[in-house]
Amino acid sequence: DAKTTQPTSMDCAEGRAANLPCNHSTISGNEYVYWYRQIHSQGPQYIIHGLKNNETNEMASLIITEDRKSSTLILPHATLRDTAVYYCIAGTASKLTFGTGTRLQVTL
Amino acid sequence: GAVVSQHPSWVICKSGTSVKIECRSLDFQATTMFWYRQFPKQSLMLMATSNEGSKATYEQGVEKDKFLINHASLTLSTLTVTSAHPEDSSFYICSASGRASYGYTFGSGTRLTVV
Numbered sequence: 001d002a003k004t005t006q007p008t009s010m011d012c013a014e015g016r017a018a019n020l021p022c023n024h025s026t027i028s029g030n031e032y033v034y035w036y037r038q039i040h041s042q043g044p045q046y047i048i049h050g051l052k053n054n055e056t057n058e059m060a061s062l063i064i065t066e067d068r069k070s071s072t073l074i075l076p077h078a079t080l081r082d083t084a085v086y087y088c089i090a091g092t093a094s095k096l097t098f099g100t101g102t103r104l105q106v107t108l
Numbered sequence: 109g110a111v112v113s114q115h116p117s118w119v120i121c122k123s124g125t126s127v128k129i130e131c132r133s134l135d136f137q138a139t140t141m142f143w144y145r146q147f148p149k150q151s152l153m154l155m156a157t158s159n160e161g162s163k164a165t166y167e168q169g170v171e172k173d174k175f176l177i178n179h180a181s182l183t184l185s186t187l188t189v190t191s192a193h194p195e196d197s198s199f200y201i202c203s204a205s206g207r208a209s210y211g212y213t214f215g216s217g218t219r220l221t222v223v
Binding site: 034036038041042043044045046087094095096097098099100101 | 112114142144151152153154157199201203212213214215216217219
């Protein structure tokens with residue numbers, strides 16, 4: 001899996017959009033970008049994934065740069081329940097390697 | 109859809125005993141399941157890849173004789189921590205590759221405490 005770099009922590013006001021960046025400059029052509037989040041003492045929850053096109057689902061949007069070296073996860077209207085550690089992973093179906101993630105704190 | 113059930117959610121055992129953790133895919137068949145371990149305030153570390161009907165593939169540094177993995181059916185994988193010691197106390201999480209639209213689905217984790 002390609003190495004990913006994420007900020008250690010971020011804050012976001014409730015109701016505002018949370019934009020979480022991720023660098024994956026060594027990503028190879030067959031590796032997807034996956035985003036998961038982990039709320040304290042629970043298993044990770046799948047959010048979204050993509051290969052090179054931007055993706056959107058009911059939880060979030062994923063913006064991947066044209067050169068695929070970085071991406072941004074967007075939570076359009078963050079709530080307190082979105083407080084979690086967010087993991088960006090560049091990998092294939094064979095296995096997922098987790099980095100340290102970004103701890104997102106949503107505040108009132 | 110794409111639900112993975114993990115049992116038990118927590119367990120306390122005495123040092124030297126063995127503990128079995130189950131991971132089930134409830135509504136899909138999973139030819140491959142993954143086992144992770146997570147220590148407090150750390151990220152998830154992949155321990156092994158469990159393949160239905162064949163031997164598991166262990167990551168470097170993970171003792172295969174200590175962490176026994178069995179994937180006897182397309183919906184069940186088990187992790188047995190043998191001769192557990194306090195340093196094995198951790199949060200163990202399984203995941204399964206399901207339908208592509210859901211990515212990987214994770215279980216809720218098992219908190220193991222060895223006393």
